[in-house]
Amino acid sequence: MISIYLQGDTWAHRLPAGLKLLTVAVGSLLLFRVTSLLVFLPCLLAVLGAYASLGRDGLRQLKLLRGLTVFLAFILVLHWYSGTTAEGIAVALRLIVLFLAANFVSITTRMDDMLEAVTPLFKPLEWVGMSPKKPALGVALVLRFAPHLMQVFSMLREAWQARTGKKTSWRLIAPFAIQSLRMSDNVAEALKARGGSEGLSR
Structure with missing residues (x-):
């Protein structure tokens, strides 16, 4: 199965998964309630420091931001045009x-x-005879592969730029969709080989 997991034994690897997910969830709720740069800049430095603590492999992950450049630029231009x-x-x-x-x-x-x-989180589904592992697997897959899709788009954009000299194009939508569908097929086959959501348990 495709994975972006970095092997290691750092402080971040040793933290419980639930604690990390809870921290990101709570942090997201808090950040959506503030607009001050005095809050965002320290948070950004803290996140960058966390990546740096993983060494070179961690810092290489920052290349994923290339996939967001077009979207971020669009947001900035839109707000500049509206005077905000x-x-x-x-x-x-x-x-x-x-x-x-x-x-x-x-x-x-x-x-x-x-x-x-x-x-x-999905334990209550057992009361109606449903397995909690199936929706949990869906959530885990979204958390796992959303960054990977950004990496795929970034690589396609770099290939397009090297070939044409242009930074991006709407023509990247088709190959990106094809790559995404191929990845979903590979993941589905890997899950089937392991017995589905039940096969991922220890």
Whole structure:
């Protein structure tokens, strides 16, 4: 199965998966309530420091931000045009911090540990005869592969730029969709080979 997990035994790897997910969730709620750059800049530095603590492999993960450049630029231009540049900067910084934080959890948490941490949230489904592992697996897959899709788009954009000299194009939508569908097929086959959501348990 495709994985962006970085093997290691750092402080981040040793933290419980539930604690990391809870920290990102609470942090997201708090960041959506503030607009001050005095809050976003320290948060950004803290996230960058967390990546730096993982060494070179961690710092390489920052290349994922290339996939967000077009989207962030669009946000900044839109806010500049509407006369709310400061608000646009705050929105861009919020997205960067949240994206990096979510990706940090993905690269330092095993899939099994993430699934184990999410499953208790769906325990009430057992009351109606449904398995909590199936929706938990869906949530875990979204958390795991959203950063990977950004990496795929970034690589496609770099290939397009090297070939045409242009930074991006709407023509990247088709190959990106094809790559995404191929990845989903590979993941589905891997899950089937392991017995589905039940096969991911320890």
